[in-house]
Amino acid sequence: MKHKTSEMLTMLHQEHIAAHMKTLSRPEQLSMVDQVDQLDLSVLNASESEEKRGSFAPLFATTLAEIEKDRESFTKTGLQAIRDGKVGAVLLAGGQGSRLGFDHPKGMFNIGIDRELYIFECLMNNLLEVTKAAGAYIPLFIMTSAENNKETREFFEEHDYFGYSDENVWFFVQEQLPTVDVNGKLMLSDRGRISTAPNGNGGWYASMAKTGMLRIVQNAKIEWLNVFAVDNVLQRIADPCFIGAVIESGRVSGAKVVAKAAPEEKVGVLCLEDGKPSIVEYYEMTDEMLNSREPDGTLSYNYGVILNYLFRVDKLNSTLSVKLPLHRAFKKIKYMDGNGNQVTPDEPNAYKFETLVLDMVKLQDNCLAYEVDRKKEFAPVKNKTGVDSVDTAQELLRLNGVEL
Numbered sequence: 001m002k003h004k005t006s007e008m009l010t011m012l013h014q015e016h017i018a019a020h021m022k023t024l025s026r027p028e029q030l031s032m033v034d035q036v037d038q039l040d041l042s043v044l045n046a047s048e049s050e051e052k053r054g055s056f057a058p059l060f061a062t063t064l065a066e067i068e069k070d071r072e073s074f075t076k077t078g079l080q081a082i083r084d085g086k087v088g089a090v091l092l093a094g095g096q097g098s099r100l101g102f103d104h105p106k107g108m109f110n111i112g113i114d115r116e117l118y119i120f121e122c123l124m125n126n127l128l129e130v131t132k133a134a135g136a137y138i139p140l141f142i143m144t145s146a147e148n149n150k151e152t153r154e155f156f157e158e159h160d161y162f163g164y165s166d167e168n169v170w171f172f173v174q175e176q177l178p179t180v181d182v183n184g185k186l187m188l189s190d191r192g193r194i195s196t197a198p199n200g201n202g203g204w205y206a207s208m209a210k211t212g213m214l215r216i217v218q219n220a221k222i223e224w225l226n227v228f229a230v231d232n233v234l235q236r237i238a239d240p241c242f243i244g245a246v247i248e249s250g251r252v253s254g255a256k257v258v259a260k261a262a263p264e265e266k267v268g269v270l271c272l273e274d275g276k277p278s279i280v281e282y283y284e285m286t287d288e289m290l291n292s293r294e295p296d297g298t299l300s301y302n303y304g305v306i307l308n309y310l311f312r313v314d315k316l317n318s319t320l321s322v323k324l325p326l327h328r329a330f331k332k333i334k335y336m337d338g339n340g341n342q343v344t345p346d347e348p349n350a351y352k353f354e355t356l357v358l359d360m361v362k363l364q365d366n367c368l369a370y371e372v373d374r375k376k377e378f379a380p381v382k383n384k385t386g387v388d389s390v391d392t393a394q395e396l397l398r399l400n401g402v403e404l
């Protein structure tokens with residue numbers, strides 16, 4: 001083993017990895033040294049820094065009623081932008097879906113009952129509705145992870161891109177960061193590898209830059225990117241009305257939001273922080289903020305984000321050099337124990353490090369909060385059962401006339 005690697009691991013209090021490496025064969029050692037050389041080990045020093053928050057104020061949304069009044073004009077503007085090739089879409093599909101506990105990319109989950117209906121298929125069906133209305137394809141960039149890229153690509157191939165044009169789909173792989181156990185120690189995923197996990201959904205634009213996707217964006221003269229999560233099966237992608245509303249508002253970004261079901265609902269709320277758009281998490285809100293109401297009775301902090309954003313590309317470029325805050329997430333992470341056994345934990349056991357797309361909102365000068373009806377556009381599949389689960393998503397799909 002390279003002496004330097006061992007020294008560095010010791011310096012970072014990871015002696016157990018240095019010791020483990022000594023038990024490996026020469027080729028295994030070299031491969032692990034190579035992995036260590038490429039890992040961003042600075043996360044090991046990153047203590048969960050309490051982010052100092054600024055001063056919050058409500059950010060009012062363009063409401064459903066207001067949107068309805070201007071629907072025609074917004075839709076026309078949005079469709080024109082799509083026809084002009086100014087809009088691209090980015091599907092964030094690099095997550096591990098550990099809460100769902102499905103051993104494949106989450107998009108491969110079959111949400112159908114009497115027929116097969118995959119999550120990816122739901123999304124592509126929704127996107128196809130827009131391409132039909134616009135008479136033009138929307139370039140779709142799919143972010144995967146080192147773990148799920150191959151399977152995701154193959155799945156799309158096998159299903160003929162669910163009727164979409166494969167020439168308009170690009171896959172790119174996000175980066176990985178090491179994971180640590182509750183004592184801050186690196187873990188092994190198998191004998192010859194240190195455990196890593198995808199670096200969160202905030203890295204999407206940086207990963208697009210790194211993997212050459214931005215060249216495609218630039219060449220195609222795409223001006224707007226609609227970023228969305230894989231797990232909302234009612235997600236409207238490249239929604240012309242939303243795009244048109246953001247363009248007509250003159251703002252540089254937009255976020256789809258839903259009115260909170262109750263003051264204490266556990267969602268991140270779009271608001272202003274020191275005058276900039278920002279998302280405040282429910283646990284960061286004081287009771288006063290949670291319960292504050294406007295003269296018309298609506299909650300002052302009323303609009304929860306659903307991970308569907310529209311960003312202007314030139315503004316995204318100027319944020320590339322900004323380091324997003326790193327969050328630690330306590331998750332179920334498979335690992336190899338000291339006896340060489342593979343362990344699949346039933347409960348969260350370790351931390352992964354993530355940057356989050358919601359932190360990119362703060363880097364925008366302004367953001368249009370665009371209200372959508374949660375019954376029509378928000379059916380996240382996060383858990384096996386209970387809240388935001390397969391059951392609730394199936395119910396909402398049915399409510400929207402989707403045959404299961």
Ligand code: UTP
Pocket residue numbers: 092093094095096097098099100106143174198199200201228229230231307331354382
């Ligand atoms: P979640 O925060 O729900 O994370 O992702 P997850 O990893 O999919 O699921 P859990 O928490 O382990 O159960 C929200 C969206 O961000 C994407 C996911 O694929 C999903 O679309 N994501 C998340 C990434 O693309 N990369 C990541 O590293 C994390």
